[in-house]
Amino acid sequence: MTAPRIPAAGGQSAEVPADVLIRDPQAADSLAPELSQRTEIWRRFRKNKLAVAGLAIIVIEVLAAVLAPVITFIDYKSIEFEGKLAPSAAHWFGTDPLGRDVYTRVVYGSRISLQVGLASVTLALVMGLAAGAVAGFYGGKLDGFLMRITDVFLAFPYILAAIVLITVIGRSLWTVIIVLGALGWMPFARLFRGSILQIKELEYIEAARAAGCGDWRIITRHILPNAIQPIIVYATIFVGTAVLSEAALSFLGVGVTEPTPAWGLMIAQGRAYLFTAPGLLFFPGAAIFITVMAFVFMGDGLRDALDPRLR
């Protein structure tokens, strides 16, 4: 998975979110959204069939993850069946080489993927927004310093840095989450900083300042709501990327460990049976594919809904 990054000082990003960033200035000049505007955004979002489908898939997946014990019928660790059975009424997705039910494991796998995606994006958001807020709001030397740090992080080859960090820290689900988050905060920081720089000097912020509002209040109440749109879009796509990255790390042998039913791990184990039992690769592969597509479509839809000029 190549993950092109934001240039050190150019202010434009690459990878999928690139278009988001490019449109950033325009997106930011719509001021504090009102309720009617949110309805309008939702109306525009609803018109995008793919985006709605994406949202529906995500909702279904979250439900599946939460209700996994209810909608599956055996222990995902159980090896009581013959290995590599083809899909059938008893085993909807077949069984894996050890004789475990693939359907059960794919359903439980959604827990891992969603955990990785959502937790790592949360971490990246928190880190990125904090750094961006400080840099953008206070400016000066602190800004310079923080931007150099983002430069440093951006300069690492993404997947290699992830591998190095995971091996140094030790493999576990939480390591994967922390590493993906810690290597993904920079675009958020840059986005937020850029928005703040633009918004900071606007009249209503000065008015708020004049009214005696503290920095924290100005950032959370006045700046964040205005800068949030491109960040939401980027965050949505980030989740999809994180799911793919988890699969790639598992493939390279540095992801979560057996017997965790993670999709990436299942693909890594199933790849050897491409011809003898294609389901082993297909079902977890399709799960990843659908999830990533869902987040990408939703991100696209959100972007178009938030910035109507493009459609």
Add this chain to the structure above:
Amino acid sequence: MIRRRGFVSAALIVSIAMFGVACGGSKDNNGSAPTTAAKSEGKPIFGGTLTDLQNFSGASPDHLDPNLAAAVQDSQPGQLIWNELTKTNPKTGQLENSVASAIDHNADFTEWTFHVKKGVKFSNGDPVLPSSFAFSWNRLINPALASEVSYHVTDNLKIQGSADVAAGKAKTMTGLVADDAAMTLKMTLDAPLNFADKIVSHLAFAPLDEKDVTKNGTLTVDKTVDYEKGVMIGNGPYKMLEAHKPQDNLTLVRNDLYTLGHKPYIDKIIFKEFNGEGAQDTSWTTFESGGGETGYVPSTKFAEAKAKYGTVNRLADKPILGLYYWGFNMKDPVVGGPENVKLRQAITAAINKTEMINKVYNGSRKVATAIAPPGIPGQKPGLDKIPNQDLTAAKKYLADWEAATGKKASSLDIKLNFGIGLGHGDNASIIQANLATIGIKATPDGRDGTTYFSSIRKNNPPGMFLRAGWIADYVAYDNMLFPLFDSSGIGSDNLTQYDNPAFDKLITEARAAKTDADAGAKYREAEDLVLNKDRVAVPLNWYAGQVAWSSKLHNVVQSPLDFFSYEDMWLSKA
């Protein structure tokens, strides 16, 4: 010896003794040239280039220098570039003389004399002399080289003075004397060892051309000289064509000065290298798409490959001398100690070895019913009294353990320790499920593959029920037991930290035994102690070959030590 490929990613030594040791006097192994091509394959043809995809199918070599190479795969080219004093016949597993013309030893096996053949040459024309061996062996344990295989001299042979050289206090061992005029190499050992002639068949004991090795300077702790970076000079059937190209290939060509065996048939051998997580799959795909003559079958593909290549006699799937086992940490309060023998027996009886072989290895291995695999002189299959799953027995052992200790099986949580790498995790999952059937909870504890063994050795964090495996360096019962279970191996290869003076005594006696029968009996008694009395380990399976080849290649023989004798292979013209 390390076996890097497949499911065994860690250092494994095993040695396999042949008890060809008579009481004192002369040992004449009568080394003849390797058996020539099998009649059934027709008349050998000279010429052609062999592209080998199997040997480095898992990774590029870390080292090719004979004093440094540790893994089986890293040593394979060295087997062709160098010939040692003795060698293991790839077909029979018997020890034969190679550069040695005769071997003498004293009655108690502490003094050995190797008579070196005259007229043997390195591929550059320099003579192979007793001093070529002495130079190499002293270099092997030179701390500046920091060789992973120096233990062969310091811990196994225990040549007099080797400790001083290893400590940097001396340059040469006092117990190793080369006399180039008389063409003898004399070796004095600290303790009796009736299979010393077998140990020196290992690649680490290859003769080196001092002039060539030191051409860029002498090795010191502060100065590294990369002999293996250039073209190394040997005395074997093949020689290096050019410097090794890491991550790409190593190319050998016939050595025309070779006289120790028949003239090799194939002109040139290209060992292709594969790296990365999916290396074996990539390598096999390459073989299947016509990219080379030999291919290593990943365990996951074994059933398919057996159907396709086994039926046309193009698959090496005979047993090799290696064991995959899981052991108990004997210092662990939950599973260790004499009071928990019944628990260990219950766990042993709960594990389904057949299921593991079928599901994880696709039938490529054999159920192990003892520690020492067949092919090791003196070993006894079925020595393990719990040879495979027996749930009735398992439940009974468990009930006995509960009654004797007053503990409850339901309160147990057995940690299954393994180094992450394809296969070990699957095995842990199977053990976890097996133990669940007798009501014992188990939790897989996968650790980083590279540091797994060091963490177990240092007991930090301690293991409980831990994965291990071993492969033979030479054909000797001793090293199936001594390094794994002798108390001197704690902190090293004795991963279970088994410490039983009765066991240690049996090994010492076996090493000094005057006849094969005596030694074999002692080793079997020691193995019985490990398995049946103390239940230190659960032997799960014995390794077998996993190499297929194209219809062009003939006379492929895999030795019990997992090596191939490429000098005996030939290619049809088509």
Add this chain to the structure above:
Amino acid sequence: MAGYTLRRVLLIVPVVWGAMTLLFLAFMVRGNPIETLIGERASSATVRAQITQKYGLDQPVLVRYGRYLKNVSHGDLGRSYKQGRSVNDILKQTAPNSLRLAMWAILIEILIGLTAGIISAVKQYSFLDTFVTVSTTMLVAVPVFVLGYLFQYALGVYAFQHNFPAWMRFPTSGIGPNKWYLGFIPSAGEWKYLLLPAVTLASVSTAVVARMTRTTMLEVLRADYMRTAVAKGLTPRRVILKHGLKNAMIPVVTLIGLDLASLIGSAVLTESVFNWPGMGGTVARAAQSLDAPVVLGLTLVLVVAYVVINLLVDLSYAFFDPRIRYGGDAA
């Protein structure tokens, strides 16, 4: 412009230094590399002591850090713990392979990605547009290694076992004869080894380039100056190629430039599937065996490559968009 360039060049120093320090510290956390140095076998205390002394492992972190900085500034990247080889040698051997693969992936990316994106934008809402949009989104969501495997089986194994004509059969691994004209044009025997990995590596970024080209083209096509150009009476083709494309190029050039930088290092998956002896795979494996000198040395080179290419990309804006003149605060 000169002042800006100088400032940007100087900014490289703290970034590279910071990256190196972070990596160095990461490996300090994991402590003693003795296991990597002497392999998996437990060794005598004497050997351990010797190695500790030889590599200065008993020295304080700061001393080791200082020594590392000094060596690196002299162009000495150290020695691999695991193989004992000089990291400079490893670099010399793997870097050209990585660079060639990345370059060809970029060429494919430009050729296919740009074309698809432009067609898609110009013919917005046509069948072609939908096709490009859907297929590129799908391509982004397919794991690279799955794609690689499919190529290997279809054009390697299947083609060989069903006796396809020679031109349709591809080798599935390795770098082949490793012969190149002018350093990067594959020789007759070489291009077949190159094609599958290059296409696989290019797949994701091609999709991204196509999507991005489409978006920026759409924006540009709606810009005022475009309407002016049409009003002036220029033909649509000329408008698109001369004005549209040039202006749409800025973000695309950024993307492609950064791709070149990141593809050199991040081709781990492709390298792994096709056994291509490049830097990414080497670093990934070294990391897993805690071979710090290799990881540090090669990553450092990748970081430098990244910042340098990044700088060149930024400076190239001036060419594509005359409105951009550097001088003020561009950070």
